[in-house]
Amino acid sequence: MTKLEKIVLSYSGGLDTSIILKWLQETYGCEVVTFTADLGQGEELEPARAKAEMSGVKDIRIVDLREEFVRDFVFPMLRANALYEGQYLLGSSIARPLIAKHLVGIAQEVGAHAVAHGATGKGNDQLRFELAVNALDPSIKVIAPWRQWNIRSRMQLLEYAEKHRIPVPSDKRGEAPFSIDANLLHTSTEGKSLENPAEVAPDHVYQRTVDPVDAPDTPEIITIGFERGDPVSVNGKSMTPAALLTELNGLGGRHGIGRLDLVENRFIGMKSRGIYETPGGTILLTAHRGIESITLDRAAAHLKDEIMPRYAELIYNGFWFAPEREMLQALIDQSQAFVSGEVTLRLYKGSASVISRTSPCSLYSADLVTFEESAIAYDHHDAEGFIRLNGLRLRSWAARNGR
Numbered sequence: 001m002t003k004l005e006k007i008v009l010s011y012s013g014g015l016d017t018s019i020i021l022k023w024l025q026e027t028y029g030c031e032v033v034t035f036t037a038d039l040g041q042g043e044e045l046e047p048a049r050a051k052a053e054m055s056g057v058k059d060i061r062i063v064d065l066r067e068e069f070v071r072d073f074v075f076p077m078l079r080a081n082a083l084y085e086g087q088y089l090l091g092s093s094i095a096r097p098l099i100a101k102h103l104v105g106i107a108q109e110v111g112a113h114a115v116a117h118g119a120t121g122k123g124n125d126q127l128r129f130e131l132a133v134n135a136l137d138p139s140i141k142v143i144a145p146w147r148q149w150n151i152r153s154r155m156q157l158l159e160y161a162e163k164h165r166i167p168v169p170s171d172k173r174g175e176a177p178f179s180i181d182a183n184l185l186h187t188s189t190e191g192k193s194l195e196n197p198a199e200v201a202p203d204h205v206y207q208r209t210v211d212p213v214d215a216p217d218t219p220e221i222i223t224i225g226f227e228r229g230d231p232v233s234v235n236g237k238s239m240t241p242a243a244l245l246t247e248l249n250g251l252g253g254r255h256g257i258g259r260l261d262l263v264e265n266r267f268i269g270m271k272s273r274g275i276y277e278t279p280g281g282t283i284l285l286t287a288h289r290g291i292e293s294i295t296l297d298r299a300a301a302h303l304k305d306e307i308m309p310r311y312a313e314l315i316y317n318g319f320w321f322a323p324e325r326e327m328l329q330a331l332i333d334q335s336q337a338f339v340s341g342e343v344t345l346r347l348y349k350g351s352a353s354v355i356s357r358t359s360p361c362s363l364y365s366a367d368l369v370t371f372e373e374s375a376i377a378y379d380h381h382d383a384e385g386f387i388r389l390n391g392l393r394l395r396s397w398a399a400r401n402g403r
Contacts, residue, residue: 006112007143008033008103010129013048015168017118019157020145021055022164024116027149032116033059035106037099040066040184040242051167061106065098066184070241073098073320074185078284079229079339080304080332081292082312087262089278089285090315091186096125097320100132107140116143124266128318135321178205184245186258186278197263197273208249208277212256212350219348221355222251224287226343229336231284245280252279255347267317283345283352290343290354294362300335307331 007024011017011034024032034052038045045062052060073094084090103115115133119125121144130142151157161168179191187208193199203211225233232238234247252258258279263271292301307328314325341359345352367376 004028004030004112004114004141006031006033006107006110007114007116008035008107008110008112009116010099010103010118011036011048011052012118013045013051015157015161015166018051018055018166019151019161019164020116020118021052021057022166023145023149023160024143025055028143031059032057033061033106033110033112035061035063035099035103037095037102038062038064038066039069039095039098040246041182043182055166059110063102065102066242067240069095069098070184070245074245074281075230075241076329076333077315078281078288079336080308080311080328081285081289082308082315083285084312084316085262085264086309087260088264088276088316089186089260089281090312091183091276091278091281092125092181092188093128093316093318094185094320095183096128096318097132100129101136103129104133104136104140108137113139114141114143116145118146119144120146122268122270124268124316124318127267128320131318132321180207182207184242184249185281186276188277189275190272194273194275201261201275205275206259206277209253209259209279210256212259215254215256215349219346220251220255221344221346222283223342223344224248224284225341226288226291227340229288229333229339231287245284248280248283251347252283252352253277255352256350257347257352258282259350283347286352286354287343287345288339290345290357291341291359292339294357294364295339295341295359296335297363304332304335 007028007030009017009021009024009032011021013036021032021034034048034057036045036048049060049062077090077094082090084093106112107115117126117129119129126144126147130144133140133142151160158168160166177191178189178194181188189205194201194205223235224231225236230241231244234244239247258277258281260276260278261273262276263273266272296304311325311328311332314320314322314328319325338361340361341357343354344356346355365376367374368378
């Protein structure tokens with residue numbers, strides 16, 4: 001192994017990263033700095049500190065990244081209305097570049113020449129972490145234990161933990177658990193029975209949302225305020241980005257909004273099935289499209305819809321820090337200059353529906369569109385020439401084809 005003096009590990013304090021911590025110490029014989037990101041996963045993070053201390057770690061970093069996560073990663077992505085394969089709101093994908101950014105920053109601060117992560121060799125996260133590190137500091141080595149060690153089964157993982165006296169929670173000792181990733185934007189669940197896409201997901205998989213069937217029988221009406229494409233208030237109350245998303249998660253979860261059972265195409269070439277819950281993000285996507293509907297020019301809106309799949313794919317595949325994503329972001333951000341106003345939605349039985357929208361920057365003209373007599377001059381005869389010009393190529397095409 002390459003001689004290293006210091007490694008910064010992305011550390012959750014769970015079984016996998018606790019074993020990785022010990023493996024790094026044994027394999028490289030160097031100091032390991034642990035970094036635990038608080039992204040609003042809803043877990044108590046101090047136990048991670050205690051476990052790291054028990055393993056002899058001297059430099060333990062636990063950093064609250066909730067506001068940065070929502071403000072600098074989630075909101076820019078929502079400006080694009082990004083959905084991977086038309087459905088997935090990219091809750092895991094968008095968190096990885098932020099974690100990688102801080103891994104690199106800590107490595108530079110403490111003089112470490114390597115960072116490590118716990119992503120497996122079959123998943124997308126290895127790409128997201130490592131491509132981000134490549135873009136931010138190519139001099140830093142990335143260590144991916146799941147691609148390097150000889151542990152190939154869950155039984156071997158547990159045996160390693162027992163040999164090195166690494167505590168294993170009782171719920172991790174039996175059958176392989178669901179793999180769960182959570183942050184302020186979403187919760188994703190994979191594994192066990194979910195690996196068979198023909199099996200219906202059991203009810204206990206869902207953690208953030210009630211079953212829409214059991215949601216309240218009375219709709220709830222909410223209003224979200226936007227400024228330059230970003231949400232800034234709920235029901236007239238201004239909030240920070242993280243507080244706003246937290247509020248909408250509670251509202252959406254109560255009404256069963258944001259559930260998704262998806263079979264997706266991983267970048268590395270295989271299909272996988274996951275259960276996603278994104279209650280607040282689903283509400284925000286609906287509301288954002290609602291405010292854009294009256295503030296964006298038609299051609300601008302359609303162009304955004306054309307580039308959205310490419311933008312979403314870049315995030316999914318791990319290219320957040322790539323030049324092409326930044327170029328697309330500049331275009332998207334430019335489009336949001338007048339996307340301000342308020343959107344009112346009805347939350348009911350798993351759905352969030354726009355029921356009204358207002359904006360001081362609205363392009364909508366009731367006088368222009370009305371079927372009644374209009375104060376704005378519109379000559380209906382103009383449509384005849386417009387239609388004839390647009391039909392010219394169709395008439396030529398029909399004549400050639402003998403129609």
